[in-house]
Amino acid sequence: MTKRALVSGATGQDGSFLMELLLKKGYDVYGLVRRLSTPNLNNITDIADQVHLLDGDLMDQSSLDAAVELAKPDEVYNLAAQSFVGTSFVQPVLTGEITGLGVVLLLEAVRHHAPEARFYQASSSEMFGKVDREPQDETTPMHPRSPYGVAKVYAYWACINYREAYRMFISNGILFNHEAPLRRGMEFVTRKVAVGVARIAAGKATTISLGNLDAKRDWGYAGDYVDLMYRILQHPEPDDFVGATGEAHSVREFVEEAFRVAGIPAWEKHVTVDEKNIRPSEVYNLRGDASKARRLLGWQSQVRFKELVKLMVEAELARVGLGKSKA
Ligand code: NAP
Ligand code: G4F
Numbered sequence: 166m167t168k169r170a171l172v173s174g175a176t177g178q179d180g181s182f183l184m185e186l187l188l189k190k191g192y193d194v195y196g197l198v199r200r201l202s203t204p205n206l207n208n209i210t211d212i213a214d215q216v217h218l219l220d221g222d223l224m225d226q227s228s229l230d231a232a233v234e235l236a237k238p239d240e241v242y243n244l245a246a247q248s249f250v251g252t253s254f255v256q257p258v259l260t261g262e263i264t265g266l267g268v269v270l271l272l273e274a275v276r277h278h279a280p281e282a283r284f285y286q287a288s289s290s291e292m293f294g295k296v297d298r299e300p301q302d303e304t305t306p307m308h309p310r311s312p313y314g315v316a317k318v319y320a321y322w323a324c325i326n327y328r329e330a331y332r333m334f335i336s337n338g339i340l341f342n343h344e345a346p347l348r349r350g351m352e353f354v355t356r357k358v359a360v361g362v363a364r365i366a367a368g369k370a371t372t373i374s375l376g377n378l379d380a381k382r383d384w385g386y387a388g389d390y391v392d393l394m395y396r397i398l399q400h401p402e403p404d405d406f407v408g409a410t411g412e413a414h415s416v417r418e419f420v421e422e423a424f425r426v427a428g429i430p431a432w433e434k435h436v437t438v439d440e441k442n443i444r445p446s447e448v449y450n451l452r453g454d455a456s457k458a459r460r461l462l463g464w465q466s467q468v469r470f471k472e473l474v475k476l477m478v479e480a481e482l483a484r485v486g487l488g489k490s491k492a
Contacts, residue, residue: 173197349477411455
């Protein structure tokens with residue numbers, strides 16, 4: 166029988182990759198999309214006619230109930246969130262409502278209308294926050310450093326509580342940063358740098374305004390990480406898994422490599438550090454250990470750091486009409 170999946174956050178970076186993967190695997194795919202005054206289906210234009218798009222908002226119980234009733238899913242992937250850490254400091258309540266409490270609304274919809282469905286929660290390495298050990302794995306204590314991180318911790322524990330209380334099949338993927346050309350939101354540092362470098366190469370800008378260049382992240386490729394989400398829900402038991410490359414690089418290294426790919430010398434001349442980009446509390450260093458996912462799910466991140474930077478910068482160079490890189 167054809168399997169059915171419901172994906173929230175369908176218009177986002179991960180939602181678009183995941184729906185492509187599920188279509189390739191023969192699933193009947195339902196994507197939850199919230200109403201915006203101007204629709205933003207850019208990430209899913211190629212597949213919009215192959216999936217069922219359902220109206221729904223993580224803050225509106227009746228729309229979630231209706232979506233779950235209609236989709237009758239075997240698998241639910243909850244990827245919807247206010248996902249930008251920077252904005253979570255400016256909109257802490259909204260972030261708590263969507264990224265934290267919204268997950269409970271969706272869990273309730275599934276509990277009442279599709280209790281046998283398997284549920285994936287998009288948990289985050291941002292939950293580890295101020296880390297006391299390296300690398301971080303499923304046993305690392307959580308010390309979130311942003312309203313976003315706090316909301317994700319709430320959602321993570323809500324999922325575990327529903328798993329224990331109602332015996333539902335609910336799994337957390339604790340994923341480290343993952344990016345992709347063109348589909349990553351403009352405000353995240355990798356995309357911001359890739360776009361900025363291409364604009365400088367095209368003579369449309371001279372500088373990029375950034376924040377903490379010393380922060381380190383474990384950056385992978387989104388296409389690899391949606392494969393992990395899928396594998397997590399195929400595992401015989403519900404469980405929680407870290408997804409990471411195991412390598413950390415600083416924002417400074419990302420910037421250096423991006424300018425190198427574009428063939429622009431002396432990157433320091435083109436980067437300013439501005440207070441407005443510095444967070445009230447920062448996560449300085451994240452590096453994950455995904456050995457549990459490797460051992461139990463056979464998953465491994467494929468795209469390495471330099472390849473990721475190259476993919477992102479070349480895509481932006483092409484967008485400004487500069488074609489292939491000069492690297
Ligand atoms: P993204 O590109 O920002 O996508 C977020 C999605 O959530 C968008 O489709 C957005 O819809 C939707 N959304 C926001 N508020 C909503 C609401 N109230 N109701 C329904 N939908 C809503 O994020 P992403 O990078 O794909 O990440 C996917 C998930 O993984 C998120 O939960 C994120 O927090 C988590 N995560 C991401 C990473 C990463 O590095 N990418 C790492 C760990 C965890 P609109 O298009 O309408 O805004
Ligand atoms: O790209 P970022 O905004 O990603 P961040 O905060 O790590 O969050 C992303 O990864 C999480 C997983 O750990 C996800 F859960 C979350 O949804 C999101 O996808 O910032 C990365 C680092 C930070 O340390 C930030 O302070 O880059 C630093 N940074 C320096 N200058 C900047 C900038 N970040 C942004 N966005 N913009 C800057 O100008």
